[in-house]
Amino acid sequence: MSQEKLVEIKNLKQHFKTGRHSVVKAVDGLNFNIYKGETFGLVGESGCGKSTTGRTIIRLYDATDGEVIFDGENVHGKKSREQLKKFNREMQMIFQDPYASLNPRMKVADIIAEGMDIHGLEKDAKGRESRVHELLETVGLNKEHANRYPHEFSGGQRQRIGIARALAVDPSFIIADEPISALDVSIQAQVVNLLKKLQEEKNLTYLFIAHDLSMVKYISDRIGVMYFGKMVELADADELYKHPIHPYTQSLLSAIPLPDPDYERTRERFTYDPNNHDTSEEPEFREVRPGHYVLCTTKEFEQYQREHGTGK
């Protein structure tokens, strides 16, 4: 994995107006980088703003404030059609619900080729067809599937179609918003293996949004934990699971049920109480261990450093 930044998220904010005087701060000041070729996992409970983050990065929402720098250029702000097209080719998204994210009135071939048509990638019908067939095979379907409609497919197959659609324009960065949570356990493994294989073959970068922490740990290189629109902890996947520092991360990890009866019998759950934080100052994002950042105040920072040490 290179240390070259592909995406830089700077102080990203996304506030929704829900009434004349009330504002929901779904994303409130996020800062992180995604490096080329890595998988960045974003976890948190429902409502913490992880999906909003993904959707704002790809410009499905206009950010309230902050910047998303993709390959050196800001994604947000005023853009011409041409410039937008360029981003859209580089950045694609895989959605959560494979039942809702495919147009039921379009044939699979047209769903997959829609992006190519918009970007004018394949001029003649023959080229378009063979590209669709190639993509179907890449994701483990076959070319007979091209002329069918989405309802003829199972959930796992539909998610594969969604992946083929994202790949059609040769993107370098894919945002996967809970791509497996609507699928059965055995099918989840198939899709995750496929995503991993594609990443190796095409040198893709992923932002993987999920709430299933064991799957996120498995697929991600680095993981960010979100809580109420803020990132509270960011570290390498192994580091985060071995040495969670922020109490919220600890409680989240202690709540994952593992398929191991002996462990489950002795498991002790840790509950998070946001009132236990030091409130003497605004918490900041600080590096407690190498590459391991935690949202904390000065006092907490000192405490965390004492408890968790610097390095091994």
Next chain:
Amino acid sequence: MEKLLEVKNMHVSFDTYGGEVKAVRGVNFDVNKGETLAIVGESGSGKSVTTKALMQLIPQPPGRIKEGEILFEGRDLAKMNEKQMQKIRGKEISMIFQDPMTSLNPTMKVGNQIMEGLIKHQKMSKAQARKRVSELLELVGIPDAENRINQYPHQFSGGMRQRVVVAIALACNPKLLIADEPTTALDVTIQAQILELMKDIQKKTDSATIFITHDLGVVANVADRVAVMYAGKIVEIGTVDDIFYNPQHPYTWGLLGSMPSLDSEDEELYAIPGSPPDLLNPPKGDAFAARNEYAMKIDFEQEPPMFKVSDTHYAATWLLHENAPKIEPPEAVKKRMEGNANGSSSSEGERI
């Protein structure tokens, strides 16, 4: 141990335009007093249909219990009429549904929804029922019960709503509780709370639970015994340790292997290839054969019977036949079986 429920050779089918869908094809199991039986399987494996059939909640037509007996304390539920069933539902057997957003009536105050069963089954007066409702809300961990009684479901969060559903299910002290994916729609932290609550209450009331889920982590947490379902049949049944540390059926291996463990490294996940069979025309022989890399010739011709592994552990796979070749489970599963027996608890301790 005393048997509370015995299900014998139950078949459930649905008549559709396409033909007869055999959703449950001969299921046998029993539930003892005070224990938790988990039923696991993919969607479409027939786990929900099985439990709905126990409560006679299958719409008839198109569904029907084709044959089999459901003995609850010796009485056959399959032969009861609607009136008799109404005396059982909610009173002796009650159910927790998957989605707390849709299983509560949005136009009815929460208190009244809990009271319904009490007034109907236990012939309580409204005042008595109200008192009991406050107790129940406290039992399931909803603070400020007095005020909460008069609120509507939309004023509760997802976790709190599921607590209300649990309270409704527990209102009449049922002997058997059926929980159909009670935590699937919830966040992990809330899930942990609800599971703890259910286990706690079970200990207090000594009721038995049938727990349906596809999350093996949850199974390991709650279950005493586990039944693995595939294509309308139970393919393996045993104690929770039998299933997790000594699984015999290739499908169980697949389920266990397809979940990443928290300390697994970069190896590929063991995925079960293909997808479940169409139960409109169930395949000949073992329904899992087409997805089973260990399938033998006989798997495509004849259905395997239940082979006995130990007194508590049975599995339906020809691999257990005396003439079958000896086959080792895949690496990922073997590691899980061994790793679990010793090292895992220490590594967890370090984690937190």
